[in-house]
Amino acid sequence: MRVAIVGVGVVPFRPATPEYSWKEIMYEAASRAYADAGVNPREDVDSFITCAEDYWEGFGIFDEFTPDQLGAVLRPACTVTGDGIQGVAQGVLQIRAGLADVVAVEAHSKISDLLTYEGVVRHAMDPIWNKPLGGSPYYLAGLEMDAYLRAAKLSERDCAAVVAKNRQNAMTNERAAHGVKIEVEDVLASPPISTPLKELDVAPLADTAIVLVLAAEARARKLSSVPVWIRGVGWSSDTPWLETRSWATARYAEDAAKMAYRLAKVRAPAKEIDVAEVDDKFSYKEPQHLEALGLSRKGSTAKAIREGTFGLGGDLPVNASGGSLGCGNVIEASGLHRVAEVALQLRGQAGRNQVDGARTGLASSWRGLPTATGAVAVLGVGR
Amino acid sequence: MRKVACIGAGMTLFRRRLLETGKEMCWEAARMALDSAGLTIDDVDAVVLGSAPDAFDGNHVQRAYLSHRCAGVGKPYTRVFTGGGTGVFSPIAAYWHVASGMFDCVLVVNEEKMSSCQPHAQSVFGHIWDPILDRPLKPNLVWIFAMEMNRYMTVHHVRYEDIAAVAVKNKRNAVAHPCAQLADANITVDDVKNSEMMAWPVRRLDISPPSDGASALVIASEDFVRKRKVESPVWFSGVGWCIDTTMWTDRDLYFPEYLARAAKMAYKQARIDKPREQIDFAEPYDPFDYKELHHMEGLQLCGKGEAPVLTREGVTQRDGDLPTCPSGGLLGVGNPIAATMGIKVGELYWQLSGQAGKRQIPHEIHTGVTNAWGDLMQFSSVVVMRA
Numbered sequence: 001m002r003v004a005i006v007g008v009g010v011v012p013f014r015p016a017t018p019e020y021s022w023k024e025i026m027y028e029a030a031s032r033a034y035a036d037a038g039v040n041p042r043e044d045v046d047s048f049i050t051c052a053e054d055y056w057e058g059f060g061i062f063d064e065f066t067p068d069q070l071g072a073v074l075r076p077a078c079t080v081t082g083d084g085i086q087g088v089a090q091g092v093l094q095i096r097a098g099l100a101d102v103v104a105v106e107a108h109s110k111i112s113d114l115l116t117y118e119g120v121v122r123h124a125m126d127p128i129w130n131k132p133l134g135g136s137p138y139y140l141a142g143l144e145m146d147a148y149l150r151a152a153k154l155s156e157r158d159c160a161a162v163v164a165k166n167r168q169n170a171m172t173n174e175r176a177a178h179g180v181k182i183e184v185e186d187v188l189a190s191p192p193i194s195t196p197l198k199e200l201d202v203a204p205l206a207d208t209a210i211v212l213v214l215a216a217e218a219r220a221r222k223l224s225s226v227p228v229w230i231r232g233v234g235w236s237s238d239t240p241w242l243e244t245r246s247w248a249t250a251r252y253a254e255d256a257a258k259m260a261y262r263l264a265k266v267r268a269p270a271k272e273i274d275v276a277e278v279d280d281k282f283s284y285k286e287p288q289h290l291e292a293l294g295l296s297r298k299g300s301t302a303k304a305i306r307e308g309t310f311g312l313g314g315d316l317p318v319n320a321s322g323g324s325l326g327c328g329n330v331i332e333a334s335g336l337h338r339v340a341e342v343a344l345q346l347r348g349q350a351g352r353n354q355v356d357g358a359r360t361g362l363a364s365s366w367r368g369l370p371t372a373t374g375a376v377a378v379l380g381v382g383r
Numbered sequence: 384m385r386k387v388a389c390i391g392a393g394m395t396l397f398r399r400r401l402l403e404t405g406k407e408m409c410w411e412a413a414r415m416a417l418d419s420a421g422l423t424i425d426d427v428d429a430v431v432l433g434s435a436p437d438a439f440d441g442n443h444v445q446r447a448y449l450s451h452r453c454a455g456v457g458k459p460y461t462r463v464f465t466g467g468g469t470g471v472f473s474p475i476a477a478y479w480h481v482a483s484g485m486f487d488c489v490l491v492v493n494e495e496k497m498s499s500c501q502p503h504a505q506s507v508f509g510h511i512w513d514p515i516l517d518r519p520l521k522p523n524l525v526w527i528f529a530m531e532m533n534r535y536m537t538v539h540h541v542r543y544e545d546i547a548a549v550a551v552k553n554k555r556n557a558v559a560h561p562c563a564q565l566a567d568a569n570i571t572v573d574d575v576k577n578s579e580m581m582a583w584p585v586r587r588l589d590i591s592p593p594s595d596g597a598s599a600l601v602i603a604s605e606d607f608v609r610k611r612k613v614e615s616p617v618w619f620s621g622v623g624w625c626i627d628t629t630m631w632t633d634r635d636l637y638f639p640e641y642l643a644r645a646a647k648m649a650y651k652q653a654r655i656d657k658p659r660e661q662i663d664f665a666e667p668y669d670p671f672d673y674k675e676l677h678h679m680e681g682l683q684l685c686g687k688g689e690a691p692v693l694t695r696e697g698v699t700q701r702d703g704d705l706p707t708c709p710s711g712g713l714l715g716v717g718n719p720i721a722a723t724m725g726i727k728v729g730e731l732y733w734q735l736s737g738q739a740g741k742r743q744i745p746h747e748i749h750t751g752v753t754n755a756w757g758d759l760m761q762f763s764s765v766v767v768m769r770a
Binding site for chain 2: 053059065068092099127236238240255371
């Protein structure tokens with residue numbers, strides 16, 4: 001059974017949202033998605049999935065606080081403690097299992113409420129071996145960036161070019177919070193955080209809420225004139241041990257892509273994918289993920305970056321939305337944001353960042369430091 | 384729709400404090416479940432983890448912390464979370480993994496390590512409240528459940544002794560459970576009644592204990608069952624789940640409407656229209672003794688206010704007409720929140736496959752139902768299984 005995205009609701013990203021609570025921005029995203037899909041949540045949506053982690057939210061059991069603002073009161077609802085694409089995957093499974101016809105998937109970030117972002121990240125490190133080492137957890141990204149650049153023969157300048165591209169793309173995306181006209185030299189001149197990682201290599205945080213409405217094939221055709229088919233979805237985790245995981249390659253993304261491509265019957269991803277939204281919470285993550293996803297050949301990524309292959313007018317536009325670097329790092333909502341941006345591209349609704357003729361798109365996520373978990377969705381329009 | 388079966392189960396001891404870490408408990412339960420199904424990690428296509436509040440262990444991204452000991456590394460691995468409802472919810476997630484046709488064999492592991500939370504696990508529950516409306520009152524779980532118990536007793540004119548009889552039954556049933564933490568063959572209603580008053584009308588022995596523990600199940604497709612020649616699979620016939628509003632103060636607490644809806648969803652799938660006649664035994668969630676009664680009514684195993692009468696008449700004893708919590712339940716075996724899967728869905732599997740040993744219901748049984756209850760007295764998950 002095929003499953004499609006029939007409703008997209010994205011609250012524009014902002015660095016801080018002091019006047020609204022997380023419940024209010026969730027309500028806003030849900031209202032937009034339900035209006036877009038033309039559904040009444042209290043009658044038409046069979047299941048609701050929220051993607052959240054207690055520590056980000058500051059609650060003991062965040063699942064308690066999800067139903068009212070989504071229209072899910074006295075309906076089936078649950079939390080997936082994961083990234084938005086993992087939530088989409090569970091929605092696809094529920095529909096294919098025949099448990100639901102229409103599923104709403106929600107993810108959000110009210111990270112501006114959190115005073116101790118780095119402290120929470122540190123609590124995700126092994127409590128015996130790693131957490132006691134202290135320090136800013138960004139050193140993990142510094143180490144990984146160093147390992148990756150050496151292995152892939154990329155330079156810091158190539159990573160800076162990724163930052164410049166994504167932040168400039170964000171300038172014309174009405175949903176982005178951190179768009180700015182910035183040059184490679186500006187990135188290279190920004191203060192070091194954990195060499196070779198510099199301040200502008202890090203995606204700045206942002207608030208948002210995102211809701212997607214998924215539907216089984218028959219319903220999707222009734223609800224939408226342009227259903228965006230979820231042709232394949234995959235998710236995987238590498239080991240949590242920092243000491244033994246793969247640093248140079250994103251193995252979780254390789255595994256997740258393998259699963260998604262198998263389901264979507266994609267054999268030559270670099271040829272078949274027209275537009276990609278790929279995790280870029282740090283600048284080096286974009287090329288690392290592109291290689292893992294088979295969208296860039298290992299060894300030729302630096303050349304492709306220099307030739308502008310991944311730019312808005314390039315052969316394979318990557319993060320046309322601005323990605324996390326340009327729109328903002330919205331933690332667990334990052335993956336759902338990428339799916340939403342690809343869906344808008346395929347519907348031809350990406351505004352000034354529209355990639356002409358995009359028929360097949362890919363969204364891929366990474367759950368951020370210190371995890372080695374990622375998910376991939378392959379989307380398409382038409383038959 | 385694809386048929387889905389439980390083909391193996393395992394659980395650790397439930398204890399107030401276990402020396403094993405959360406990771407070790409996960410592996411222990413996973414190994415037992417895989418061994419009982421005659422499988423290895425390589426046979427598993429995907430893994431589901433269940434664990435309730437992360438704050439017990441003090442780990443952010445708990446799923447990553449436990450991943451390699453749940454066999455989740457390098458596989459599609461997902462953690463679902465519905466608070467206390469997780470014990471019967473993660474098996475539902477495993478069910479939809481298999482029923483979707485995308486996976487043939489899924490391992491589900493549920494873990495809870497409450498003892499690392501000092502001085503008492505209750506302190507974590509200080510952070511589950513609405514920060515503006517509830518938290519300033521400094522509520523804890525015992526006193527809000529005392530309100531719910533009192534409301535239930537008041538509406539139906541239930542005597543305290545009929546509620547305490549549930550604790551007595553379950554703690555006695557637990558004597559036959561090898562993992563039990565609070566089994567007591569000689570406990571009486573007077574013992575419960577005379578135990579320390581926590582928040583009127585709740586006494587200490589009305590409450591299940593905080594526990595450490597883990598449990599695991601192997602869930603597989605019909606094809607897998609046939610190909611591997613699995614003996615005595617137990618089939619999922621219906622699953623359901625439902626959440627009510629966060630605003631618990633807006634609800635009449637005497638009846639769990641969310642459970643009635645979750646049960647309706649599961650019964651529809653299982654083609655059950657007369658639950659009392661078509662269901663042979665039940666494992667309702669019993670973190671407090673009144674909750675067993677509350678849940679029997681929500682599951683429509685009896686009319687509203689009738690559960691205490693059935694209990695008094697012995698209908699819910701292991702050899703009664705509707706055996707209820709034959710495992711010994713949370714009150715007798717213990718309450719490591721998500722890991723109670725082992726005495727809920729796990730007990731349905733062991734009873735329906737005839738492997739419950741000294742706990743085996745002495746007469747013939749074909750259909751069992753279980754539920755769990757979670758979040759802020761607002762969520763229930765229901766599973767119906769058949770031999």
